Amino acid sequence: MKVSAEISGIDDLIKDIKELGDDIDEVADRMLDAGAEVLEDEWRQTIRRKGYIKTGAMRDSIGIKKNKKKKTADVFPQGSQKIVTKTKGVKKVSNATKAYVLHHGRKSNPKTGRDAIKASYFVTEIQQKGGIRAKIAMEEILDEELKKKGM
Numbered sequence: 001m002k003v004s005a006e007i008s009g010i011d012d013l014i015k016d017i018k019e020l021g022d023d024i025d026e027v028a029d030r031m032l033d034a035g036a037e038v039l040e041d042e043w044r045q046t047i048r049r050k051g052y053i054k055t056g057a058m059r060d061s062i063g064i065k066k067n068k069k070k071k072t073a074d075v076f077p078q079g080s081q082k083i084v085t086k087t088k089g090v091k092k093v094s095n096a097t098k099a100y101v102l103h104h105g106r107k108s109n110p111k112t113g114r115d116a117i118k119a120s121y122f123v124t125e126i127q128q129k130g131g132i133r134a135k136i137a138m139e140e141i142l143d144e145e146l147k148k149k150g151m
Helices: 010-016 024-050 095-104 122-148
Strands: 003-006 062-067 072-077 080-085 089-094
Touching: 024 062, 024 072, 024 122, 072 095, 080 095, 089 095, 095 122
Parallel strands: none
Antiparallel strands: 003 072, 062 072, 080 089
16 A cells, blocks of 8 residues: 655656756655655554554554656555464564555454454545645755755
């Protein structure tokens, strides 16, 4: 369950403000970092607020995967954790899978003893709230750079 921080139209933006100098790629990278960090924080806050902390593994695994070429950053729970199940013993479950189940929910299964989990759609909340905050953080970086250049 990934949340992407994309700078829509950044290629056009870079072209339009190329006059800032050759450091525009560095500015875009800083903007992407700022937006991704905000989304990372929003993931942790939302997980805490929703009470989705049993061991803290999912919350602590939130990380950023950047693709500099595409100018994107995916923010999501990474890694996995060993859990004990009633029917399979010890098995690994990815933290992204846990987020997916909490987001979409699941039906109960009397055969395995799994309880139902009501869908919370908490990732949508992260996208909405965090997306606004991320955009503001990215715009602040750009504004700061434009002010430095007297624009």
